[in-house]
Amino acid sequence: MNGRRVLLGVCGGIAAYKAAALASRIVQRGADLDVILTAEAQHFIGAATFAALARRRVWTSMWERTEEIPHIALVRAAEVFAIVPATANVIAKLAQGIADDLLTNAALAARIPIVIAPAMNTAMLEHPATVANLRTLEARGVTIVAPESGFLAERETGAGRLAGEDAIMDAIEATLARTRDLAGERVLITAGPTREPIDPVRFLSNASTGTMGIELAREALARGATVDLVLGPTSVVPPSGAQVDRVTTAREMERAALARAPGATIAIATAAVADWRPAETHASKVKKTDDPQSLALERNPDILAALGARKNGTFLVGFAAETDAHEANAREKLVRKHLDAIAVNDVSGERGFGAGDSALTVLWGNGGRRELPSASKRVLAGGLWDTIVTIRRETRA
Numbered sequence: 001m002n003g004r005r006v007l008l009g010v011c012g013g014i015a016a017y018k019a020a021a022l023a024s025r026i027v028q029r030g031a032d033l034d035v036i037l038t039a040e041a042q043h044f045i046g047a048a049t050f051a052a053l054a055r056r057r058v059w060t061s062m063w064e065r066t067e068e069i070p071h072i073a074l075v076r077a078a079e080v081f082a083i084v085p086a087t088a089n090v091i092a093k094l095a096q097g098i099a100d101d102l103l104t105n106a107a108l109a110a111r112i113p114i115v116i117a118p119a120m121n122t123a124m125l126e127h128p129a130t131v132a133n134l135r136t137l138e139a140r141g142v143t144i145v146a147p148e149s150g151f152l153a154e155r156e157t158g159a160g161r162l163a164g165e166d167a168i169m170d171a172i173e174a175t176l177a178r179t180r181d182l183a184g185e186r187v188l189i190t191a192g193p194t195r196e197p198i199d200p201v202r203f204l205s206n207a208s209t210g211t212m213g214i215e216l217a218r219e220a221l222a223r224g225a226t227v228d229l230v231l232g233p234t235s236v237v238p239p240s241g242a243q244v245d246r247v248t249t250a251r252e253m254e255r256a257a258l259a260r261a262p263g264a265t266i267a268i269a270t271a272a273v274a275d276w277r278p279a280e281t282h283a284s285k286v287k288k289t290d291d292p293q294s295l296a297l298e299r300n301p302d303i304l305a306a307l308g309a310r311k312n313g314t315f316l317v318g319f320a321a322e323t324d325a326h327e328a329n330a331r332e333k334l335v336r337k338h339l340d341a342i343a344v345n346d347v348s349g350e351r352g353f354g355a356g357d358s359a360l361t362v363l364w365g366n367g368g369r370r371e372l373p374s375a376s377k378r379v380l381a382g383g384l385w386d387t388i389v390t391i392r393r394e395t396r397a
């Protein structure tokens, strides 16, 4: 943690006193520490404790030094925002985007990863509102250090006790490590559907929204990569840090991807490319009275196979959207398209496409396999990058 920059937010629960020991651990590991205390936290522990540990002023209000715009300055200066303990109230505010004090304003302004360690009474932890709020935060990519079961302030035993200091330190360190594990990498991602025009108003396409590729792009940027995103038609908004190439047809997507491929160290093909296009595109709208008997089709180029055929040191990852015989089909694709890994996505029924949860199985090499259980695409993107980083590290060693 030497020289890394940590922002610690402390909320008002009895476990707030443990945040002082955590602050001490963080500075002993060589990190720079800023601390925000909520008004409620100060009922449990004083700012002087944290000021002495961090050797700098502690932030308790939006209004002390307005010229510094503290909520923005603090999250821009930090690499990770740890909220320890996180109360049910603050968790609810984070889930809703409420910003009514310095800590919640900073959290809303944070583009850095957030780690929270909840601590509260069992009934509050198990309340459906808290359960739903934690699920919302997790789906957004917030790391939750699960509370433990044990002795509570109420002199009873139950779930809700703040996680141990080691578990919280591990989560903060792992998050910091992730913020740089793609530094220096140039990532190329294809995403979204393609549209193959029949006439000026009609096309062949599919249900892809590009969400998986967009989340992979967002996560790669957060981990320090440069990202080229070749994106088919979608209303999902890509991250602002990516170099986005908007395309419509498979042939446009192929041209854009091949142009960007030579500089890429990692390429991931998430696009749901239309396999066929109409052999002929009518220049004007076909009238319903024209009563066409059939639509002649031509094969589109396989962009991923083209990337595989030309690859020169690029780590190439494909997706396999399958409804059956998932793994056997995917392994065959892994070899045939010269891939370094393939992520298998079950798209039977409602799963797979769109903004909902999904699950992936990643396959590589002769028998490499890792399951990423059902989660939001943001969480899956984190898991897939962890897997890619691990495979690359193993195959280089």
Ligand code: C5P
Residues within 6 Å of the ligand: 190, 250, 269, 270, 271, 272, 273, 274, 275, 300, 301, 302, 303, 304, 305, 317, 318, 319, 320, 321, 333
């Ligand atoms: O062969 P199949 O279409 O199942 O392979 C899926 C993988 O290939 C995905 O990674 C997809 O992005 C990519 N692909 C492509 N160009 C195509 C078809 C698929 O890049 N024309």
